[in-house]
Amino acid sequence: AQRVTQPEKLLSVFKGAPVELKCNYSYSGSPELFWYVQYSRQRLQLLLRHISRESIKGFTADLNKGETSFHLKKPFAQEEDSAMYYCALKTAGGYQKVTFGTGTKLQVIP
Amino acid sequence: GAGVSQSPSNKVTEKGKDVELRCDPISGHTALYWYRQSLGQGLEFLIYFQGNSAPDKSGLPSDRFSAERTGGSVSTLTIQRTQQEDSAVYLCASSQQGAGNTIYFGEGSWLTVV
Numbered sequence A: 001a002q003r004v005t006q007p008e009k010l011l012s013v014f015k016g017a018p019v020e021l022k023c024n025y026s027y028s029g030s031p032e033l034f035w036y037v038q039y040s041r042q043r044l045q046l047l048l049r050h051i052s053r054e055s056i057k058g059f060t061a062d063l064n065k066g067e068t069s070f071h072l073k074k075p076f077a078q079e080e081d082s083a084m085y086y087c088a089l090k091t092a093g094g095y096q097k098v099t100f101g102t103g104t105k106l107q108v109i110p
Numbered sequence B: 001g002a003g004v005s006q007s008p009s010n011k012v013t014e015k016g017k018d019v020e021l022r023c024d025p026i027s028g029h030t031a032l033y034w035y036r037q038s039l040g041q042g043l044e045f046l047i048y049f050q051g052n053s054a055p056d057k058s059g060l061p062s063d064r065f066s067a068e069r070t071g072g073s074v075s076t077l078t079i080q081r082t083q084q085e086d087s088a089v090y091l092c093a094s095s096q097q098g099a100g101n102t103i104y105f106g107e108g109s110w111l112t113v114v
Helices: none
Strands: A003-005 A010-014 A019-021 A024-026 A032-038 A045-049 A072-074 A083-090 A098-100 A104-109 B005-007 B010-013 B019-024 B031-037 B043-050 B065-069 B075-079 B088-095 B109-113
Touching: A003 A083, A003 A098, A010 A019, A019 A104, A098 B031, A098 B043, B005 B088, B010 B019, B019 B088, B019 B109, B031 B075, B043 B065, B043 B075, B075 B088
Parallel strands: A010 A104, B010 B109
Antiparallel strands: A003 A024, A019 A072, A032 A045, A032 A083, A083 A098, A083 A104, B005 B019, B019 B075, B031 B043, B031 B088, B065 B075, B088 B109
């Protein structure tokens, strides 16, 4: 079965410092990986997905199949980045299912 | 509708009572998920519906929890004989089948058991 691991429950960084939110996965097939974000009092929403190879709000994430990782990075943290971040994996094939990690709370200190 | 709709948005119930939470997914979405989010905690998977396949109930915490999805659209999560530890936000999400399709979440139903 697939699994998504986010080792840090809480990550505190100072404004302007680099951010890296870790995500590792285990899955025997070819996965799709996503990052979702939940700002205070808002619904969970998609931040970015690996197949788009996009940068959203300065965040990027590269799928590393060798290390089975999909870490989320931003070079300079902003206060508005403070939120809960979830890594997610979607399985391939007919019965696709999305599995979420337990989430990392990012706290950007002014 | 424009997004995933959940009702009620807030529910306070007495311990031991049954509650029903409703989810209206985005039209055409074949996949539907229920999650639970306790205060300060992450997402806890409850159940997954995908088209006409048998649902994945592996996340339901006890036999007091059940869910159904009628006509491949609306879903109802039922919690029987509620306990205080059931207090949480219950999130529903839906998606289309296929690569690249993302999950869209509802705003959740806040359940408080007193």
